[in-house]
Amino acid sequence: MEQSGRLPASRTRALASPIRTRKTTLVIRSPLFLAAAFLLAAAGVSAAARTPLVAARTGSPVKVDGRLDDAAWKAARPYALELSASLAEEGWTVEDPGTVRLLHNEETLWLSVDFQDCDVVSNAKADDEEIYTLGDVAEVFLRPTQQTWYWELHAAPNGLRSTYWWPGRGRLNLRGEDPHVRPPFWTVAVAVEGTLNDWRDKDRRWTAEIAIPIAKLLHESDVSPLKGGWSLLVSRYNYTRWRRQAAGPELTSAPRLPKPNYHLLEDYAPLKLAP
Secondary structure (H helix, E strand, O other), X not given: XXXXXXXXXXXXXXXXXXXXXXXXXXXXXXXXXXXXHXXXXXXXXXXXXXXXXXXXXXXXXXXXXXXXXXXXXXXXXXXXXXXXXXXXXXXXXXXOOEEEEEEEOOOEEEEEEEEEOOOOOEOOOOOOOOHHHOEOEEEEEEEEXXXXXXXXXXXXXOOOEEEEEEOOHHHOOOOOOOOEOOOOOOEEEEEEEOOXXXXXXXXXXXXXXXXXXXXXXXXXXXXXXXXXXEEEXXXXXXXXXXXXXXXXXXXXXXXXXXXXXXXXXXXXXXXXXXX
């Protein structure tokens, strides 16, 4: 795979420490109450991480047009994207909800995202730009659970894509390497209900359908997702004029993560391809 560049260091900092502008009121509680609350929250995140994201099986290929009107999607369970547990514990709530659905037919893994969005924006001009810094984006992370390497796929509401392959998260921001994989081996189509890149109006939503050839995910002699042993995270950057609780993009994911960091590999959900 072609590799000769780096991911900006600002990304890791942004994920780990989102800017907060909301005033927080400190409430003193007993140590026993705090300990119990911490254990319950941790247990909830752990359970979410173990619960699989299930791709329903479809007998016919999905028409990838971004409109989500293919009958096969009715058989797929919607999974809600959530704020991290740390932000939820502080009282934050999701401002623009979103869901993801999964389908497969043993050759292709399809994902559909349906994102409410009051301000749909993307200033990206070409594939393989750092499009998460240029506007709204849906992200798909796929990883064999026994490996350090993983895929990171980005789709923007203007139909542009970025594809990354990381040998391991300890090599993020390593200078002199390019994690982009070119040309993209997956396809995406999007639909916007509203006006792309016009902050003056209020938009409604954007949707996307993604098709990933399962065989293209394999690296060297790794096990196919059809046999299990893979994990998945679907995440979102939501930039909006109408943000209320913080500055910068809203970060949500399925499954819920303990912190707003999309590279917490151990907290991805198992991917299950239904028979």
